[in-house]
Amino acid sequence: MRKRSIISAILAAAVAPMCAGIVALTTTPAAAAVGGSGPYPADYETSTGLPNHTIYRPGTLPSEKLPIFVWGNGGCSANGTSQLNFLREIASHGFLVIANGSPNGSGSTTSQMLTQSIDWAVAENSRQGSKYLGKLDTSKIAVGGFSCGGLEAYAVSNDSRITTTTIFSSGLLNDADDYQLYRLTKPIAYFIGGPSDIAYPNAIDDWGKLPAGLPAFMGNLDVGHGGTYSQTNGGEFGRVAVLYLKWRLKGDTTAGTNFVGANCGLCNTQWRVQQKNLTLDGPSPSPSPSPSPSPSPSPSPSPSPSPSPSPSPSNGGTQGCSATYSVQSQWNEGFVAAIDVTAGSAAINGWKLTLTLPAGAAVASMWNGVNSGTSGTVTVTNMSYNGQLPAGQSTSLGFQGTGSGAGATVTCTAV
Template identity: 80%
Template sequence: MATSRNRTGTLIAGALSAVLATAGGVLVSTTAHAAAGCRVSYAVSSQWQGGFGANVTVTNLGDAVNGWTLAWSFGAGQTITQLWNGTVTQSGAQVSVANASYNGSIPSGGSVAFGFNGSWTGTNPAPATFVLNGTACTGEVGGSSSPTAGPSASTSPSASTSPSPSTSPSTGPGCTATGTGGGSGPCPAGYETSSGLPNHTIYRPESLPVQKMPIFVWGEGGCSANGTASLPFLREIASHGFLVLASGAPNGSGSTTAAMMTQSMDWAVAENSRAGSKYYGRLDTSRIAVGGWSCGGLEAYEVSNDARVSTTLIFSSGLLDDNNDYQLRRLTRPIAYFIGGPSDIAYGNAMDDWGKLPSGLPAFMGNLNVGHGGTYTQTNGGEFGRVAVLYLKWRLKGDTTAGAAFVGSNCGLCHTQWTVQQRNLTL
């Protein structure tokens, strides 16, 4: 192996920041006279004023199917606003979800899962009946055909009433959706500063969640000391119940260092233990992720061996010199790369790093053809924001539905606009 490589250094270091729940199966064969039967599990994963998230798992009890559609009727005027791992059509109360291009074939005994966010007013009961490819999902083979979801919950024993966030803190942040903050998550978020952590920007839900917040430490592109350069992206993460600590003051100037990431971790641990702090006992200091874009990714590499770090996220970045490959060899905890495709100036460096990771290290590599600038300044951080939230939910909150986006040959990001590679990943 060559002792040095042609790294793209100057451009990366100078780049600034301008720029569902478990596997579920499907049922019903599309072949005439094939045995058909299914079971559906519908679970509200989080709920807040006016909105909720839900995971749906369909288990195939009959013959294999190739192409599926699941239908049901909402009983209280709920509306789906965003859905993943499928395509949704809604007309009034009637909902129909068809398979995505990558998850239409389901073997007998297999399952498929999808998730969605929705809105509600008044009450949020679970649907009573589900119909897969024209067959009612009764939990048995040979369920009677039904064109619409009916009102009786007795035909869907797995459906359950929506839990309130306070009674289920392990599945949802349990915050109050108040304030003027932003982000698509259940906890509208904003940012603040602290005299105890100078030259940093702190993103948090305006109403602190009941569930302890894991911590995400961020380094900006170009090592820019502007902690609000990627505001939509970082606020989006915080809105899902995370404390985000960005190196650099709001609209700050100058440059950051990797030591500032360590300062962020030190401060969070201290605040969690300090009586009188708003964060006293509210942080999960055993779940800390470090990440950064471009030069900020190099900073994340530098601190990734800190014993407090649970996982590392590298955005459009890669080591600039083979002399720093020791930072790869010392990695022992999961790492994920989110790169801007072959047009990204960091692409070659990132792929070189990928090839040198320790053999047993859990690792994910995703390339989205958006170039080096990413999507950080788009609404809610764009696609990078969406995927970062899923990864952090998986690694820092143990959300295996979110983790399904990254694991397996039919992962949620597989066979999409993302180009995906995986190593040693399990749910």
């Protein structure tokens, strides 16, 4: 539970202006190291195809494909160069980095802008005439963000295209948003500024609620909420972020040794390290979302485990696809449910679900699908990125609901 009403109130009311102040101080740092320390000197640019974003990339694109890192700024600021040193440093090690907001822009951003960044990169990788044609590794995508930008990263971390989530000096503000933790299935890493970081209590609370079996890393460095982003090459946060992304997006196990095991490279240093389910070799497990193991006495308790879910009846392959429904967690006020959609004996170009909820149940928020209606019989259609399925292949979606999730049914029709 989040028994930190004062801290939450401060964060909710002040995180944007506070971080915007940090942004203003670090927009044009005196210690800028042009190009970064990596083998591919980098800078930033913009694209008419992706307005209100800043794109960091090696000046000369290397022969190796670039994994993708999309970023939400501190204060949800629309200044895409507010963490310039940090992001350019990452790009110089062979990554395409896209920040919300235009260079030196003003205003605020939304989590949808992170999804726009991914959509654009994927499209550019296959667009004839694009400088990025065939140059990007669209199977390796990370999302991250600082402070308010970390909340944006959480909001889209269920996107099936994302390989890992990185949270910098951030944590969910309200228990009502904990469903974003329970739906996580890909590795996550936290880089926090220690106990003096205003986000520290919320980050620790999130850490305790991660799904069982989820690969997770947390490092705390006593620098406070402002981090080291404005230092040369992003300082220590820049160095460690590069190592983590090299491991998760490039399969660099030497970089991975900094995060894994009792004698990891960051262990017994100025970093205070916590680890869960981390291994260097082989693919990282992708567990089904599960609730926090410890029930909370607060008015909005952490979900307690529901009985092993029984899939709802599927429609076989007669209409081109089938679907199964299961309740992942249930508590007094609501539940989290998962739906798996599987193509039949032939590929499909899209799908539509008919979800019938029990009396008193309603959809509060949905990911990886678009719902029409919230109670009774709800129609759900695919997103732009998960409608096309090869024969026998599956995709997953889910939602947080109110009431009881038991007894719902779902059928699938190919469109």
